[in-house]
Amino acid sequence: MPAVAVALAVTAGLRYYGVSAVDTASFAAYVGFGIVVPGTLLWRAARGRPGWLVEDAAAGLAVGYGCEVLVYIAARAAGLPLLTPAWAAGTIGLFLAVPRLRRYWRRSDRDEDRTPVWWSAVVSGTAGVLFYWSCVRFFRTHALAEPGMLSPDADSPFHLALIGDAKHHMPLMSPWLADQPVLYHWFVYAELAATSWATGIEPHVLLVRLGPLPMLFGLAALVGVLGRRLTGRWWAAATAVVITFFVLAPLPYHWPLAGWFSSFGTNAYEDGSSLRAQLWTSPTQTFGAVLFAGLVLALLEALRRPSAARWALVVLLVVAVTGGKATFIPMLLAGLLLVIAVQLLARRHVHPGVLAATGLTLLAMLFAQFVLFGGASQGMTVDPLHFAQISGAPYTAGFARQDGDHQPWRLLVVLALTLVCWACIWPGLAGLARLRARPGAGSGDPTPLVLVLGIGLSGVAALLLLGHEGGAEGWFMVSGRPYLSLAAAAGLALLTPEGLPVRRTVLRVVAAVAGGGLVLGVVHVLGPQRVPRPGTTGSVALTAWALIWPYLVSLLLLATVAWLVRRTRWPEWRTLVVALLAGACLATSVQHLFRMTRESARGGWRGVAQTAPFVTPGTRAAGHWLRDHSAPDDLVATNAHCVGGPYATAGGCDNRHFWFAAYAERRFLVEGWGFTAKAHEAAAASGVNAIYVPYWDPSRLADNDAAFRLPSAQTIGVLGTRYHVRWLMVDETDPNLSPRLGDVAKLRFRSESVAIYQVGALTP
Incomplete structure (x- = not known):
């Protein structure tokens, strides 16, 4: 019943924020029957029996996502994207038709597999709070239509553009700069593209309303499931969920945090918090987190009772995590290496399954770095205590970053305060000292607990040692937080005497x-x-x-x-x-929740502009017209390259212009050039921030812009013959745009400040 209550509240909330009842029903049906049900059946078959329903369904979600993405990649490459749901239909049909597989439809009849109502209330309540946070922090500032949609966060158009490319092409290229490959974690875009094909829901609606919801709820459930696996206690499992999402760095300051720290809800000191807008602005992280939690659960199952089917699920999820968020792969390797070290010290030998998992993880990490990412670093470097320079409170105070002076003693002060915060968040870790006296806190084998502790500590180590100009080292801490929380909950279980009166x-x-x-x-x-x-x-x-x-x-x-x-x-x-x-x-x-509720009550619960508008009015309508009247392989040119509005700077061009490609679902000759491996390489070579790096091919950019500033048969012809451009998507607010463009290219559509022209449609 708690889960049903949350589902009804979510449905009503989505309707309030502009999602039609038809889209909500279609999405729920697809996730249920296209992902969860077949994934659950495969999970149960691999285990050999039905188990705890929450565990089976949560693990089934991760397994289903993995299967769906891999099938879609193959189907899209073959030009048959609508074939993707066939894997789910085939799986369900097989488990209905084969008599010995029908037992996996039944629930377990064991008492230990029945969920206490209070536990369901805690986990469902967590999901409800996460949805409420999503409403007041993200939905209210990310409208689905103009004018509200003209001021999103800077990253959402980037994600939307990649979903559009995943809908029509495989492998992916950066659609805003068509000659640059996507050397990034891109499986979530394939997942959302597959969902869009199967349900007919617009990618924009999936990105900013529907897609991440089952990932968030699934992560909460999987943390609870892993907590019970580690401790054997329901209360400790519920505690792990609460710590993961809501136990944050103490914030005793009375003054607000500055800049994007307050905007994104980042805390005074880095604690890996998920209670910020990154739940939605980073779908790769959200998708990777639920896949990785499923992988950890599958690995624990395979180590406990090895079988070919269990290991097949481990391999499936390793592949899915590698493409979903490869950040997790070295963290898993660190956890496995800690297990190996502990087993060598305690037993003088290592479990063969641990060695096999280590080899598989190492292979996945090498594949991700040198094949999937082409050896690109994406701006990540060894830079100890970089996080201390950009932590919320010191940054706001001008302490850690003051006139570019990063004196070591200042960074050490920030580090000390950060360690104090961590000690307050995860004091339960002290209970792990009792592990030798009471191994496993519910299980005689300490391997699961050592594994999750190693994963969590690797996130801390990466945060301390690495640096990125955009603060991306913080994602390691975000990724490791659930596993530190699980270890802390297990330590708390070791500290708590058994048999105490519950009330x-x-x-x-x-x-x-x-x-x-x-x-x-x-x-x-x-x-x-x-x-x-x-x-x-x-x-x-x-x-x-x-x-x-x-x-x-x-x-x-x-x-x-x-x-x-x-x-x-x-x-x-x-x-x-x-x-x-x-x-x-x-x-x-x-x-955080009180502040966002107060701001919503004062400034409006929806349709709120978080910044000055910077997306060109008419973009969505013009982009959709172009999508509906052009071929997926048609190349487009535009005169828009730099982000304006609140991101405009006097010193350079913010190269993160992605929204034309995002709504047109087409590839562009040169729109923006940000967030590409080439841009990060140029930034590393020049010392310029990657979002302000100039375009490295000035002759191509000159050919592109000449068609808009000096339109003629010759300049338009260069685009058509040399670069094979078929369409022009024009930002008519550009003061350098020539009024004679219509003399050499045919105007096909206009919406507010955006016009679509066809190249070669006029007779010279």
Whole structure:
């Protein structure tokens, strides 16, 4: 019933934010019967029996995604994209027709496979909060129609353009710059393209409303499933879910974070939080996270009871994760290497399955780097503590990045504060010291716990050691967060005595959580009276003190309360101390939700422009007309290359112009050139930020722009004969556009400030 209640709320919310009931029903039917049901049947068949329904369905979602994407890639390459749902129909038909396979349709009759209602309420409530956050943080500022859609985030047009290319081509190229391959994690675009073909839903609706929802909900369920696998306790599994999504870095400051930190909900110090707009602005991360959680579950199953079918699912999901978000592959390798080290120290031998998984993972990592990504680094370099330069609070205060002076002592201060935050978020990790006394916390084999701990720690290590001009090293922390949370929940289970009265313990834990939140609230309220906003004094020392003192006071108060709890000698005192710290960390997510709710109530619940408009009016209508009246292989030229509006700069061209390709679903000679491997290479060579790198082929750009600035039979002819351009998509707000373009190219369509011309349609 909790899941049904959330489903009804989601349906109503989607309708409020512009998704038709038909699209919602079509999408739900496709995900249910085209992905979850066949995936669940394959999962059950590989295990040899039906199990816990939540586990089977969540794992089935990941397996179904993997099958769907691989089938679509083959079907699209063969020119038969509508054939993709055949794999699901064939699987369902096979399990209906073959008598010995019909048993996998039945649910398990074992008592341990029945879900407690309260556990379902926690996980479903988590899904409900994630959906509400999506509404107030993302849906309200990402409208499906103009004028609201003219000011999205900078990345959504990029994702939409790649979905369009995945609908019509395989392999993918960067459609805004047709000669550049996509050296990126691109399987999510194939998944959304397959869904669009099967349901008829517009890619834009899938990207900013529907597509990531089952991925988010599936991740929450899989974290809960893995938590139960690790600990054997329902409460610890629910705790892992809550820690993963809602226990964030404590935020005692009274001043708002600056720039994109406040815009994207990034916390004061990097904690890998998922409670920010990246849930939607990075579909590759969201897709990769659910696939990887399914892979970890499948790997644990294969290690526990090896069989050809179980290992086949592991191979399937390794392939899917490699193309979905290859960031996870080296993290899995790190986890497996830690398992090998622990097994060698404890047993003097290594489980053959662990060695096989390590070899498979290493092969996938090499394939991703040298085949899928062509050896490109995409701007990632070894740059220790780069994250400290761009952490929210120090960046806002001008402390870690002040006049380009990154003094080591400043970075070490930020690192120390970050470590304090991590200690408050994951204090349960201290319980892992008891692993030797009580191995497994519900299982005699510590391998699963060591594996997830290694995955989580690898995310921390990558954050500390690597750097990227766009802060992309933070994705490692985001990727590792669920696994640190699982390990912390398992450690908490080791700290908590078994057999305690449930009601008494729950009441005390709730009181401890409330106490932790109250402590942080007191410090937060004291702030405006005690210390001015950082950066206003001009003193580096005072700025450092303004950053440090709220955490010192908070820790002092928390330590005092923890000492009093310890003095009571309650059996669960360790659990209560952890809950006290969790309360201070939960307060941050409550602050985020409260802030977004307040802003929505004041500024509107939908159709809100988060920035000044920068997408050209008429883009969607003109793009869709071109899509409907041209062939998928037709090449288009445009005069639009630089992002304007809030992204316009006097010093250069922001090269992330993607939205013409996004709505036209066609490839362009030169639209923008951002987010390509070539742009990152040019940035590394020149020292210029990749989004401001000039285009590296000036003769091609000159040929392109001459057709719009000096239109003639010759300049248009160069586009048609030399570059095989068939169409022109024109931004008529360009002050350099010639009014004589219609003399040499035929106007076919105009919508507001965007016009479509056909090359070669006029007789000279």
